[in-house]
Amino acid sequence: MSAVYINSASCISVQDTLKENFFQDLKADQSAQILKAVEPNYKEFIPPAMSRRMSKTVKMSSVASHHALKEAGIEQPDAIIVGTGMGCSQDSEKFLKNVIDNKEEFLTPTFFIQSTHNTVAGQIALGLQCHAYNFTYVNTSSSLEFSFLDAKLQINDGEADNILVGAADEQTNRTMELYCLNNTIKKEEDLPADYLHSETDGVIWGEGAAFFVLGKEKTENSYAKLKDIQIINRLDIEEVPSFIADFLAKNNVKHEDIDVVILGFSSDAASDVYYAKAMDVFQNSALLYYKHLSGEFNTASGFSIFMACHILKEQQIPGVMRINPEKKAEIRNILLYNHLAGSDHNLTLLERA
Known part of the structure; x- marks a missing residue:
């Protein structure tokens, strides 16, 4: 493609x-x-x-x-x-x-x-x-x-x-x-x-x-390359690591290649456990969250993709989004993970343009 x-x-x-x-x-x-x-x-x-x-x-x-x-x-x-x-x-x-x-x-x-x-x-x-x-x-x-x-x-x-x-x-x-x-x-x-x-x-x-x-053409203003998207309606919490691993393998990307992971923590204890499980997969990536800045709603992932685009272009991460202190010399790959109340899980992979 x-x-x-x-x-x-x-x-x-x-x-x-x-x-x-x-x-x-x-x-x-x-x-x-x-x-x-x-x-x-x-x-x-x-x-x-x-x-x-x-x-x-x-x-x-x-x-x-x-x-x-x-x-x-x-x-x-x-x-x-x-x-x-x-x-x-x-x-x-x-x-x-x-x-x-x-x-x-x-x-x-x-x-x-x-x-x-x-x-x-x-x-x-x-x-x-x-x-x-x-x-x-x-x-x-x-x-x-x-x-x-x-x-x-x-x-x-x-x-x-x-x-x-x-x-x-x-x-x-x-x-x-x-x-x-x-x-x-x-x-x-x-x-x-x-x-x-x-x-x-x-x-x-x-x-x-x-x-x-x-x-289809890269321009002077390009923010990111849209590598791939994966969507699944239902997911058991034990399946989260394999869901992510299969998606990365499909795109020939290793876990250590992911510089930043943006997770959709929403303060809902019942469904945030999926994000907590995903955090365990990425030990050496910068982990971020965003819904404390946007609120939760059906298309809140638009805000996260917008933020990811600016992070890739400007090569800096707002401190208010950080979960851990991990820092990267260069931000090349960002993985976004989102769902709503435990349904419609989606992964989006962006690469620096």
Whole structure:
């Protein structure tokens, strides 16, 4: 297979990741149940009349995709592929509320039309007047990874040269209430959260959008080479070492070749045991975590891939992400491991461009 490069990376998250030199200002908030994204001034990118009709996911994605395309110097991508776990859930809630309030009569279709998961990819295409391949993956915590796999296959098959790939998820009031009721979100009495040694279940929930331009040619701005992705729905904890070993062997990479491992510790004691097991496999790698900076959500791995890209390009690791003090003279290979509540385990291997 030919190489696939990540030629730009843009992210809207709980951190102010749109500004330059954001590495120095990363701050963890472990005392709130829900973390809100730091949103840009949308008026600079979207006409106010259009912005009022857009959900938060669409607005975040429009701005993040704009930055990604601008950084890559691409006006028209050959494809647009978006991953999302919850889609435009704000409009879904508004539509359902109208159904109840109006007793299923005299309903306007706007919220229903805008509530579909593929609204994000569609709105980006409309803004660009792009008539190319347009697809949305909805696979919980592997949505972005499936999008990357699709893009990688298309580039390898010669069907596209540059593809816009992204992922986004938003919060909604009612969904957050339900997540608190079923203990998906950590109870207030269990805060502040201990991400690495948690003894309680539940997570701190976040939101965000991350977009990348994948290309077949390396450029001056290239962040990383996308080597491979592996996804499995269910995994016994005893199978974690072999899951990782088989993936590395498939890519002719040894454990000692992995300079940095980024793990998705979420402060959920029940599911973080997978990451603890993975740590045992890498005795000589720099171990990092990130969800104390982004919160947990379906496509939180977008934030981790964004951070991995900057770590590879800038050859430095933010101290707030470190689990161990291991330091490398050069960072060449980064392995990312993520899942959501013990399901949809995925590995992503990036190499310095």
